[in-house]
Amino acid sequence: VNQQPAVINHRIVLARRPTGLPDDETWRFEQVAAEEPGENQVQVAVDYLSLDPAMRGWLNDVKSYAPPVALGATMRAQGIGHVTASNYPGIAVGDTVLATTGVQEIAVVHGADITPVDTGLAPAPTWLGTLGYPGLTAYFGLFDVAKVQPGETVLVSGAAGAVGATVGQLARIHGCRAVGIAGGPEKCAWLRDDLGFDAAIDYKHDDVYRALRAAAPGGIDVYFDNVGGGTLDTALAQLRMHARVVICGAISQYNATGPVHGPANYLSLLVNRASMTGMLIFDYQEQFPAATARLAQWYRYGQLKSREQVVAGGIERFPAALRMLFDGANTGKLVLRLDHQG
Amino acid sequence: VNQQPAVINHRIVLARRPTGLPDDETWRFEQVAAEEPGENQVQVAVDYLSLDPAMRGWLNDVKSYAPPVALGATMRAQGIGHVTASNYPGIAVGDTVLATTGVQEIAVVHGADITPVDTGLAPAPTWLGTLGYPGLTAYFGLFDVAKVQPGETVLVSGAAGAVGATVGQLARIHGCRAVGIAGGPEKCAWLRDDLGFDAAIDYKHDDVYRALRAAAPGGIDVYFDNVGGGTLDTALAQLRMHARVVICGAISQYNATGPVHGPANYLSLLVNRASMTGMLIFDYQEQFPAATARLAQWYRYGQLKSREQVVAGGIERFPAALRMLFDGANTGKLVLRLDHQG
Numbered sequence: 001v002n003q004q005p006a007v008i009n010h011r012i013v014l015a016r017r018p019t020g021l022p023d024d025e026t027w028r029f030e031q032v033a034a035e036e037p038g039e040n041q042v043q044v045a046v047d048y049l050s051l052d053p054a055m056r057g058w059l060n061d062v063k064s065y066a067p068p069v070a071l072g073a074t075m076r077a078q079g080i081g082h083v084t085a086s087n088y089p090g091i092a093v094g095d096t097v098l099a100t101t102g103v104q105e106i107a108v109v110h111g112a113d114i115t116p117v118d119t120g121l122a123p124a125p126t127w128l129g130t131l132g133y134p135g136l137t138a139y140f141g142l143f144d145v146a147k148v149q150p151g152e153t154v155l156v157s158g159a160a161g162a163v164g165a166t167v168g169q170l171a172r173i174h175g176c177r178a179v180g181i182a183g184g185p186e187k188c189a190w191l192r193d194d195l196g197f198d199a200a201i202d203y204k205h206d207d208v209y210r211a212l213r214a215a216a217p218g219g220i221d222v223y224f225d226n227v228g229g230g231t232l233d234t235a236l237a238q239l240r241m242h243a244r245v246v247i248c249g250a251i252s253q254y255n256a257t258g259p260v261h262g263p264a265n266y267l268s269l270l271v272n273r274a275s276m277t278g279m280l281i282f283d284y285q286e287q288f289p290a291a292t293a294r295l296a297q298w299y300r301y302g303q304l305k306s307r308e309q310v311v312a313g314g315i316e317r318f319p320a321a322l323r324m325l326f327d328g329a330n331t332g333k334l335v336l337r338l339d340h341q342g
Numbered sequence: 343v344n345q346q347p348a349v350i351n352h353r354i355v356l357a358r359r360p361t362g363l364p365d366d367e368t369w370r371f372e373q374v375a376a377e378e379p380g381e382n383q384v385q386v387a388v389d390y391l392s393l394d395p396a397m398r399g400w401l402n403d404v405k406s407y408a409p410p411v412a413l414g415a416t417m418r419a420q421g422i423g424h425v426t427a428s429n430y431p432g433i434a435v436g437d438t439v440l441a442t443t444g445v446q447e448i449a450v451v452h453g454a455d456i457t458p459v460d461t462g463l464a465p466a467p468t469w470l471g472t473l474g475y476p477g478l479t480a481y482f483g484l485f486d487v488a489k490v491q492p493g494e495t496v497l498v499s500g501a502a503g504a505v506g507a508t509v510g511q512l513a514r515i516h517g518c519r520a521v522g523i524a525g526g527p528e529k530c531a532w533l534r535d536d537l538g539f540d541a542a543i544d545y546k547h548d549d550v551y552r553a554l555r556a557a558a559p560g561g562i563d564v565y566f567d568n569v570g571g572g573t574l575d576t577a578l579a580q581l582r583m584h585a586r587v588v589i590c591g592a593i594s595q596y597n598a599t600g601p602v603h604g605p606a607n608y609l610s611l612l613v614n615r616a617s618m619t620g621m622l623i624f625d626y627q628e629q630f631p632a633a634t635a636r637l638a639q640w641y642r643y644g645q646l647k648s649r650e651q652v653v654a655g656g657i658e659r660f661p662a663a664l665r666m667l668f669d670g671a672n673t674g675k676l677v678l679r680l681d682h683q684g
Contacts, residue, residue: 064613065612065613228609233604247608247609247611247612248612249612250609250612253609259606260606260607260608260609261604261606262575262603262604262605262606262607262608263604263605263608264601264602264603264604265602265604266589266602266604266605266608266618267570267589267592267595267602267620268620269589269618269619269620270407270589270590270591270592270620270621270622271406271407271620271622272620273619273620273621273622273625274619274620275617275618275619275620276608276611276617276618276619277611277615277616277617277618278609278610278611278612278613278614278615278616278617279612279615280612280613280615283615
């Protein structure tokens, strides 16, 4: 018989729900025949995968904003790739697209769930970071949830991460004072010298409480929290009247095996008539195009800078790359590059 | 020489800042000559004093929304009394008035800081409770901070206290489902049978988590928190999407000698895009007359019921009466009656 050799897909599936930090036992590497696209579907060869702190939450078998990844299922992830086959009008082979591809080399997705990516404006990894969900998270968190005003002081933790770095830069663009908390002198220097933060606090070496007093003597109007834990408590202790705390994440707590560290200083909300509000980017879907256009405009004119740390080596590197997020090893958006043969 | 005998004033001053629950060593009972009113001042013989959980906070030497009571100063308190001398236009001897009198029998206050009290509508203790600051706190917390909507489910802790009992009743008036948490079967029966709460949970005997599941199977839209601690965590675990948590107080934590119990379930704010906002009644001063008129209207027509627990015996009973608040000994507004001779 005359048959084409099957195209091979490599993927990472959830083998065991982790306790604490996901280790190599958490995952299983699989080699399977690539799926063909059905009606209205598109086949994408994935070039870059986004690594996100939120992934840790998807591994827990608890009710949350998204269903947990099922045991044996391909790990959920955002990816950018090129279209290798299309049954969807308006999407052609060769197009560069963004989609929830999962951690695999060849994904089949519905054409309606795909976003075209303009690699003429910015390289693909930037579309997973500053111009993607992390950038949009910063945008809606600051402008919609916190309703930040020019002249206010904005504090952001996880400031050298993809969301945090954008929060500080958007705050500056908006006429605010931007203070970032990050781990290590290199990250802090990057925030101050390259991104224009007014101050950066190194939580690994500084006394955060005192450093924050010095960086924001009048207190904090907006605290954009990506880390939780003791940093949230320190920020709560230095709120100004009518301050807004945006709860975007709590990376310090995601791998905790004991109880979550609750913010003991939460009564500062009462003293200061302040608020603490949780946010999720998916609520703003209808406003994505307009917000993306604004972010792209700032990016084009150099007001908004982006940095990505690209890990090479293909999906086998996914387990180790994910741990880099929790070790604080990355600066800017952490992305995995797939060097697969289709 | 021909001289009138000096009028004697008895007062309670702060002798020592307490650790934990204030004990008798915290206070000093003093007997002094009564002050005469100066220009624009009014002398008031105090008949009733308000006992409030917030008093505990005023004893700590920390920055808060109000300065701490100084050592040796008369303890701060709201009181209702009758005017015994007036140098202020429009206020006459014999008028019944509300003011920050302090814990003493005879107070001298500025005439501008006095509110006339209509004892024709309600007895004086009610004006310290449902028609006073506690009622206003419930009103603005529900309608301004939480922006409660008809049909929503409102949970309130400390539900048998002055604020909580009003929160539940206002929620019912507004067309909401009202669920209260209180200590003991008598308080719970009062909430259900007399005040019309849809459900009452006895935190001393019920499994609060399960009881809340049963009372609000669809989850909570508004949680009005007066107690903090484990109850706040339980409520956070059962929020609905876009829920609002109003932080009004944390009576379970006020006498804690260790660190405050931070809400470990605060990430429910993120999952549910919910908010937690602190409030203080003093921010609404300009709206007091309008809100009081509405509360008085509901009270007049029997839609809003009030209950006060009046402790007799004069200011000597203040230290013991204050402790009743933290023991959960009171139902409704706790008030101290002064049986002084002027």
